[in-house]
Amino acid sequence: MDSEHPSIAHFRTTLTALGGAGRIVVLPDSVHTAALAAEALGCEVGAIANSLLFAARQDDGGTDEPILILTSGAHRVDLEKVAATIGVGQLRRAKPEFVKEKTGQVIGGVSPFAHPAPIRTYLDPTLRQYDVIWAAAGHPAAVFSATYAELLAMTDATEIEVN
Known part of the structure; x- marks a missing residue:
């Protein structure tokens, strides 16, 4: 696969190392929402796991900690509820530069793993x-398949209600 994008190749290596058995599919560039991805894959929008990176900050200020939430494409994340559940003062959408720095990937292509350093990760049990x-x-046009149990194991995520 000489023509495979480097970020997809890196993801593929990590997926294999973690024991992932799913397949990687490269979708048309025009597929940039959960609804469009679901249509292209022939699945329900709820079966799309959005990998959303947030910046968490304690009430005392400090530096932002990356928090990754894997949620059903049919859900919105309730930031106040999640912040209270995970014990952070404030949770907000991460800026593109922060996402790239912490994940090594760009918004729209953030994978549940294969980041430069571990990121505290939470999984929406609705996906079960x-x-x-x-x-x-690892790339905006690439997705991979997994079962809920595989995703939970590969990410070492904590299950929380997100909405």
């Missing part, structure tokens, strides 16, 4: 209802 879940594979 789907036999197959699709998540980003």
